Amino acid sequence: MSIDVSLLKTICDLPGAPGFEKQVRDFIVKEVAPFVDAVEVDNLGNVIAIKRGKRNPENKRVMVAAHMDEIGFIVTHIDDNGFLRFHTLGGFDPKTLTAQRVIVHGRKDLIGVMGSKPIHVMTTEERQKVAKITDYFIDLGMEKSEVEKFVRIGDPITREREFIEMGDCVNCKSIDNRVAVFILLETLRKLEDPAYDVFATFTVQEEVGLRGANVSAHFINPDFGIALDTTIAYDVPGASAHEKITELGKGTAIKIMDASTICDYRMVAFMKKTAEEKGIKWQPEILTAGGTDTAGVQRNGKQGAIAGAISIPTRHLHQVIEMAHKADIGASVDLLKALLESIDTYDWKH
Template sequence: MSINVALLKSICELPGAPGFEKKIRDFVLEQVSPLVDAVQVDNLGNVIAIKRGNRNPENKRVMVAAHMDEIGFIVTHIDDNGFLKFHSLGGFDPKTLTSQRVIVHGKKDLIGVMGSKPIHVMSTEEKNKLPKLTDYFIDLGMPKEEVEKYVTIGDPITRERELIEMGNCVNCKSIDNRVAVFILIETLKQLEDPAYDVYATFTVQEEVGLRGANVSAHLINPDFGIALDTTIAYDVPGASAHEKITELGKGTAIKIMDASTICDYRMVAFMKSTAEKFKIKWQPEILTAGGTDTAGVQRMGKQGSIAGAISIPTRHLHQVIEMASKEDIHASIHLLKACLETLDAYDWKH
């Protein structure tokens, strides 16, 4: 099963830390505008692309949310030697940052290195401690006078990692959640017969509190909601069976709950039956820690929505690189399309 890896590569490699999504937003607008009936950008920066339903006398709305932002950092200080201190935008695993390259997005993009105290000069106590974000600084290889020509306090920082293919997987920074942006764009390309009006929503600032989803759901006021996001695939050595959550290559995941949402039982049942009907490989997902845009989609409309989520199993989540299966990505596109085209055929009253 093939996917458009070149498009996914372009989406993943663009920068877009929370609150600084302009470059990825501009790319999304370019991609979706020819595919839909109307496009708008709200004051927070969410992109809402509307594709009208073909069988919709009651004007029902389904909101599909994929967040555009990626975990990143923001410059907080430039010291006398030109080294940068920073604050995180979203959750990072600090132990994965040692000596990693980042891009500081100032007046021009500058490559930096995440520096920390060398192991050779650490005390025994320091060697036995897990690193903290505050242990790191960013080295641009420039003196302060040169750094200040290009960098100011408040500039965003993103990871520097290109997309590569590994086996039947893709590996890159920002698979979370650019793979969902990709899935939503590819679904819009294939979506010919939506049952209800589809509000394909590319949200901002999910990684710092679901902010874009909350605002856009309040505006759209959806009857149905589907979030698209990555989830943990802890299918690696040392993982017990009950810890895995999902596994790569076992299909798209149908969310039952995460830390911020218990999905509507009707949406879960609908997604399961749709996957079975269309012979789409799937697996259940219960994520006990970590929230997604599902919460905003479900709760921020005037009457709430019948909401659930399609999740993409991902290894190494919230680290420097992340990995997903091309088969699972393909299955996610297939399931989303099938759901949007058959929403009106399901008995939502039971």
């Protein structure tokens, strides 16, 4: 299927570091309203869009979680020469930051550059060391007095990488996890016959500890849970077959486990069965390092939830640019829609 690339670009280009998701949230609230029965925003900032089920005498609830935030930084210091020091919000591979542009979101947005010690003046020992986050500073090209007109301690920082298309793929700074926001919005737009009540939840602060999912699952108390998030596609030169996790273009991924969750075997079986019946291309996913909102959805209702996840294969994850395949994104929309329309037909007792 083709996807709405323009909508995906709009979502991905928005800034939204953990705890600073307002621009993403405002867009979602406006965009989702025509397709659901109610929209709520909780105290933490999660958006909960509710679409009532058509065959739901027992008032079953399905929570679908897609986190709004992206990995970013926060300003911790402005030195005497106007250079910024920062702390990470989420996990980064430091070596990918060298000479990259960022956006400091102060009183106005300012472009900065990740600076570090030039290789020309490094000692032999320094050249051999692995880069650390603390090796970097942000250069705004301004004197301190000018910087302080716009920047304060505590201002968020995001990566500066515009969304582009590359062959059959899309590439930008925040595929993780804006692609899941897109998938959830597109599913709600197309979903005309949900079986049970759908609580489409756009969560905050996933990248710093699944915080939004924990709170929203406690409030929703779902019977079933489906998380939407990216996963590693290590299908590149040098990767052994067992290291790939997933591959681009091989379909949406059905999570079996990650570092924070062992998915319910019934949900995994239901997802596989539905994908096969609908002719949706899929691949299994086991991610031994890294957690997702699946854990929050699964554990934080009063009785827990029968939970699993749809994962979107992504190359260069948690780097300055990330890349996903359009066909995998489309397959993820198709699978989520099919699950929500047929979840009442599966035998959940076995």
